[in-house]
Amino acid sequence: MEFIKTYIEQNKERFLDELFALLRIPSISSLAEHKPDMQRAAEYWKQSLLDAGADKAEIYQTPGNPVVFGQKIVNQAWPTVLVYAHMDVMPVDPVNLWNSPPFEPEIRDGKIWGRGADDDKGQGFMHAKAFEMLVRTGKLPCNVKFMIEGEEEIGSPNMGAWCEAHKEMLEADVILVSDTSMIAPDIPSITQGLRGLAYLEVEVTGPNRDLHSGIFGGAVANPANILAKMIASLHDEKNRVTIPGFYDDVMEVSHTERQAMAQAPFNLEQYKKALDLKEVWGEEGFTTTERTGIRPTLDVCGIWSGYTGEGAKTVLPSKAFAKVSMRLVPNQDYKKISRQFIEHFEKMAPPFVKVKVTDLHGGQGYVAPLEMPAWRAADKAYLDTFGKKPIPTRSGGSIPIISTFEQVLGIKSLLMGFGLESDAIHSPNENYPLHNFYKGIETIAAFYIHFAEEMKK
């Protein structure tokens, strides 16, 4: 694969110049005044794909921001890779904390500094350049499609419908995404799993108005006390969630996979120190990494009732509220879990109170099978470029669009992220090491070669 290194070496300055032009466009999707910048970013991406060697590239309008689609079909019989990236970025406030202007990218200390340097212009653009290299050197071993969206930072509200409307056009064997991070500069990893989410709000009503806690206290159920009791009962003494059926669909992770996950460097003492914790907490029988990676959980994200100001006010509140999020693992259906929660919460309400549960939000989990050809190809590509296989990691978080791709298009994604924790995405002074940028291009190109081979087996 020497040609890859050579090509990068010969074009590294131009790659950066081209990325910098993209970084200079302030394509902030959450701010209406940047609507024209979204269009500019789309046009820049369209032209970049054409310049790189795409047969065609188009801008698709949606009810929100545009999506750029481009492709190169080398041979209908060959496998197809669909690349997903996003061209929108987060706002830059507080702008005074930036050491250099967010939309005037520059190189310092071996890093690219600017909004979007990592998330996801820097990481996304690696794919354009890996594609270009394979086209120009005549080594592209598969068909390639690109879909670059403009609303990832606001929750991809139109992407599901857009995919639904263009199913045939988007047909592919795998979706390739670089929008996550790796464990450390020399420890490559691939996010294998994402958790799903069910998020509900509960309201417990006691008396029909706030009461004097002296006159009525002890004789009327206090909804704050009752809510506390109900929430407390949602975990048993092993810190397992007690909602009937909650674990029914949990995909048990094999001993082998748990062993592979355990390879990821993790220092419990450092973890506790960073959070100032004497002890960690969680479901009995699982490690900290497993608790967030492969196990579903239930957390109160907010709770409120009664008087919350300064000093003492003696009130027996009429109502108490809580927001509850449940992180789900692959195969758990968030709609089913939400229904189970509602049923359980309503059923366990004592006759002293009324309860109301509102389903606020949800999304499915995701997991990539380690046996899929794309994973094997990735293993080989990282071995080529990093000298070691990527560690499969499970993120406790959720990227709902990834599960949407699976549901709508029926295609698995491979989350080859090259970012680092220190890249400060979403924060002031976002950056992306040059090393990771070039290493990413190299690894992606190697992936294509191995992927085509794996698909032939």
Place this chain on the structure above:
Amino acid sequence: MEFIKTYIEQNKERFLDELFALLRIPSISSLAEHKPDMQRAAEYWKQSLLDAGADKAEIYQTPGNPVVFGQKIVNQAWPTVLVYAHMDVMPVDPVNLWNSPPFEPEIRDGKIWGRGADDDKGQGFMHAKAFEMLVRTGKLPCNVKFMIEGEEEIGSPNMGAWCEAHKEMLEADVILVSDTSMIAPDIPSITQGLRGLAYLEVEVTGPNRDLHSGIFGGAVANPANILAKMIASLHDEKNRVTIPGFYDDVMEVSHTERQAMAQAPFNLEQYKKALDLKEVWGEEGFTTTERTGIRPTLDVCGIWSGYTGEGAKTVLPSKAFAKVSMRLVPNQDYKKISRQFIEHFEKMAPPFVKVKVTDLHGGQGYVAPLEMPAWRAADKAYLDTFGKKPIPTRSGGSIPIISTFEQVLGIKSLLMGFGLESDAIHSPNENYPLHNFYKGIETIAAFYIHFAEEMKK
């Protein structure tokens, strides 16, 4: 006691005119701009006592509002009654809800309308007039002292120290107070017990900052969940408070007294309907009236943690807070209970969290013994004037100054209240029925006669 009725009949218009002059003074203690009105109210009270027949009457300045003290010593060997009342009133907002201006008292539908009509100018002034009657008719059978304070509605911050400084001057056999209500116009009652109060705030800290509930949820203790669990554990399955030692000093009420209390009319169905409750709640083995009257309780007055705005935010909060009030019964020491709570709460905190407990406020409970001469005298006085004995009631609320009197002066109080629930004290359209005003004067005068006799026994 025919002379009492006759005297009232002959002077009823003048009594009202004099009360109205007091009601016209806007002596709102919580508003600084009414400071001069507090002085005017004090002067009016001083003059009223002198006019009624006091040997002397003085205005005592305090760091806050003045206290009026007056007395008539008929015979050093005779028993002494110390009357307590307050001349300050609550604010009048929202003033547009008043049907007549709050400080322009008027009679409509057989009631006096205006701020302070009941609380406590109307009820307090009955004592001035009962005293006047006994002096002018030459029937005063005991010594009488008056202390009229100006800060009751703001928690009597200076009254304890003032009593401490004038212990000797305040020596008496009983303190007589009309600042509470009776069950119904034809069902006289005396508040026999008041609950004490211990009020604390708890803070539970998990991780040192708010965390992403996906990345960390399930692996780090959530302080909101832990706080819920801790609060839930404060009651057992019989709804008894689980703090060790909590019930140690509770004065068990005798079967006889519980039977007397049960005489008070109480309709559970109406109570539930008024509060829109399917079921009441409380400590096993006690009635609703007993639960607030003779049993200590624990209530969450406020709880808050994490995200409490609209919609879904996935946060694992760093901190969770609650305000907890415990209503205590006579003989329970609020300082001891506060200490027990702090100790218990700190002790039960699991190693995943840190807890901090702050003692915000407290006050002792109070109970008047049914065997004291003043109670026997009251029984006879109400028999004379209402044709029935007053029902002893226990209020779930607290009037801290009453327990302060007992602690500082060593004197029991008799809470002969003539107000009604419908008097709308603290609210717009405060009122006081003329019937209650005159019946109060009559009963107080009768009380003096019987009290002197009882003290001779």
